[in-house]
Amino acid sequence: MSAREQSSTAVFLYRNYRYLVISGLTVLAFAVNLSGILVGVTVILSHVFYFPIIVAAYWYPRRGLLFSACIAMAYGLIFVSFAPMDYLLGVATVSRMLFFVLIGGVVSLLSSKLRQSEQQLHDIIEFLPDATFAISDEGAVIAWNRAMEEMTGVLKEEILGKSDYAYSVPFYDERRPILADLILKDNPETEKRYPFVRRESGRIISEIFIPRLRGGKGAHLRIAATALIDSDGNVCGAIESIRDITDRILTASALKNASSRLNTIAGIIRLDLAKTLAVLYGRLSVGVMKFNDPEVLSFIDGLKRSVDGVQRQIEISRVFRDIGADPPAWQQVQPAINDAISKLGCKNATFGIWTERLEVFGDPNLPTAFYHILYYYLKDQAGPVRVVATYKVLENRCRILLEVTGPGVIVAPGGESLFAQWNERSGYGLYLAHEILAITNMAITENAVAGKVAGCEIVLPPEGYRITGWRV
Amino acid sequence: MNATGRDNNNLPVYLDDDLPVIRELRSDEFSYANEVWRDYHETTGDPATDRVFAVFTAGRIVSLARCRWHPDGYEVDGIFTPDTFRHRGYSRMAVAALVEACHNEDLYMHSVLHLTGFYTKFGFAPIEEKDLPPTIRDRYTWATGNLEGAEVRPMKRPAGL
Structure with missing residues (x-):
């Protein structure tokens, strides 16, 4: 034959x-x-x-x-x-x-x-949007989906059943262990080939730039590998999922560059303004010493209040830059409000802050939010007022109530646009507070009683508050 | 120690060198309140259902007031000032703090008859026993509908500052 x-x-x-x-x-x-x-x-x-x-x-x-x-x-x-x-x-x-x-x-x-x-x-597996393949515990390719074919140009018929790290060739142009192999066997040498390797809930995650993908232009990939488990609970293989995050990386990079330039310009302007304001404050102080005429002194005092307003706007612009820069965290409400009060320097107000056991999940700039809210409600108060901060627990929500009361309290409802981007009465301060709170889904609305109570309420999402020791 | 004035109930108000501090207790401070309450029907606070307000002088609790959550309402009780600290307005401070902190809710209480006037100053008003939320009313079932005989009177403070 x-x-x-x-x-x-x-x-x-x-x-x-x-x-x-x-x-x-x-x-x-x-x-x-x-x-x-x-x-x-x-x-x-x-x-x-x-x-x-x-x-x-x-x-x-x-x-x-x-x-x-x-x-x-x-x-x-x-x-x-x-x-x-x-x-x-x-x-x-x-x-x-x-x-x-x-x-x-x-x-x-x-x-x-x-x-x-x-x-x-x-x-x-075949129709997963992410490129996905699986290998057996012996390293043979047992699945290779359509997205994988599109990403690498290698058809499943060409690679299914192949072993000896054949699956690494389309990415790295050589046969070598990749992230999925770390599921089957720890290998520090393999880990070193990735910029970072993170383990999360049984998954191994990394990101890497592969120059030969996208027709040689290169692609940023986010890779996640996890174990395939048999009915006895033993690892019988590994599955690796690959997502092309090039567009996201490029967008983030562009935004970061733009943000960096804007921050640099804003920083320069802030510095120049601060210097100018320092000179202005100095001249106002000299003016107070130089003149005795009550009318002139009153005029100077008005000027100083205007300069204070400019100073505050500069501070607002600085905080806007910082919003979201640090991750949110659980924070005690009482110190946050007390911190805001200490910066107010308000002489005609007394405070009843009754939020001792309340904690909220919020941006680190939470005290700044309280500062601008309280500043808004106190700035026009001529007579003595009392500021009361309390909370009310509903079914699965919680509201923080900030109320200003007193015999001569001035209640001037701000309308629906009070917390909008620009409001004639509140400037940018309340919008800043609104944005700080919105990061963790806290909502703020005005809550006034005509002639009696000025104030607002902050609605906390169910997962965004806790009261230490309180019934669940 | 000299009387420095009179409060709304015409009681003398004394002020120590250490000014009183009024605040709500944290849950880890409830055990301190329980020690003070030992002389007051052995009352205890439970962080799961209670908010406790205390007046401190020189770092020690001199007066307490408790607001307890019930499924159908909030009850004020546990208002207590040890004998050695009485007649200095501390109870008034503790109750004022509680009322301000919990003003978002309707508050109920069983007041001993001779103190109903005191609580009226804080917005409480006498009500019929049947107007108490059932869970709060049940605490005095031993009086079998004769709260006057037990020398207590149900009171209610509607929500609001």
């Missing part, structure tokens, strides 16, 4: 080995049973038929029932043709035939369900 003939035979055997196995087992079962009948053995040997029935039903679930029925019929024919006629033997033969059909049907059904489940899993 020539080499070519040998090769074509091998291909035939490979493609049809299932048919060959089932045929072989069927012939064997018939041979054994026919021989048995001829020598008078009519029990036990019929079980041999279960081998071709089970194998056929497992491999070909849609035809398993038909196959087992054919086997049963053929088995019956053998008995009718070669076995002695006997009532009990006939009953036993019919029952065996029924069992053949039953076993074939049950295995077909189970196999069919298993196939459906496998297909669903395959579809889930």
Whole structure:
């Protein structure tokens, strides 16, 4: 036989080995049973038929029932043709035939369900938006989805079943362990190849720039690898998911550059303004010493209040820059409000701050938010007032109430635009407070009672507050 | 120690060198209040349901007031000043703090008869026993509908400053 003939035979055997196995087992079962009948053995040997029935039903679930029925019929024919006629033997033969059909049907059904489940899993991986592949515990590629094909240009037919780190070649142009391999085996050398490797809830996460992707332009990838676990809880492989975050990185970089330039310009302007204001404050102080005329002094005092306003706007612009720069954290409300009060320097107000056990999840600039809220409600108060800060727990929410009361309290509702970007009465201060609170989904609204109470309420989201020791 | 004035109830007000500090207790400070309350029907505070307001002088608790959450309302009780610190206005400070801190809720209480005038100053008004929230009313079921006989009177303070 020539080499070519040998090769074509091998291909035939490979493609049809299932048919060959089932045929072989069927012939064997018939041979054994026919021989048995001829020598008078009519029990036990019929079980041999279960081998071709089970194998056929497992491999070909849609035809398993038909196959087992054919086997049963053929088995019956053998008995009718070669076995002695006997009532009990006939009953036993019919029952065996029924069992053949039953076993074939049950295995077909189970196999069919298993196939459906496998297909669903395959579809889930196949249509994941992120490029995803999986390897077995021996390092062979067992899944390679459509997004992976698009990202790397390597078709699944070309890579499925391959091992020896074949999956790393499309990315790194060499066979080497990658993030998924760290799931199967710790390797410090592999970790060193990534800018960072973070472990989170059983996942290994990293980000890397791959120069050869995107037609040689390079791509920033976020990679996450996790273990495949078998029914016994053992690691039987690893799955790696890859997301192209190039656009996001470029956008973030552009925003950072723009923000940096703006901050630099704003910083320069703030510094120049601060110097100018320092000179202005100095001249106002000289003016106070130089003049005795009450009218002039009153005029100077008005000027000073205007300069204070400018100073405050500069401070607001600085805080705007810092909003969101540091992550939110749990903060006690009482010190935050007390901090704001200490900066107010308000002489005609007394305070009842009753938020001792309340904590909120908020931006670190929370005291600044309280400062601007209190400043707004106190700046126009001419007579003595009392500021009361309390909280009210509702079903699963909480409201902080800031109220200003007193015999001569001035209540001037600001309208719906009070916390908007610009308000004629509040300037940018309340908008700044609104933005600081909004970072962690706190909402602020005005809550005034005409002629009696000026103030507002801050609504805290269910997950955004806690009262130490209070019932849950 | 000299009387330095009279309060709204015409009681003498004394002021030590250490000015009183009034604040709500943190949950980890409830045990200090429980020690003070030992002489007051062995009352105890529970951080899960109570807000406790205390007056301090020289770092020690001299008066207490408690606002307890019930499923159907808030009850004020546990207003207590140890004998050695009485007649200096500390109870008034503690109750004033509680009322201001909890003014968002309707507040209920059982006042002993001779103090109803005191609580009226804080906005409490006598009510019928049947107007108490059931859970709060049930605390005095032993009086079997005769609270006057038990020398207590139900009172209510509507929410508001």
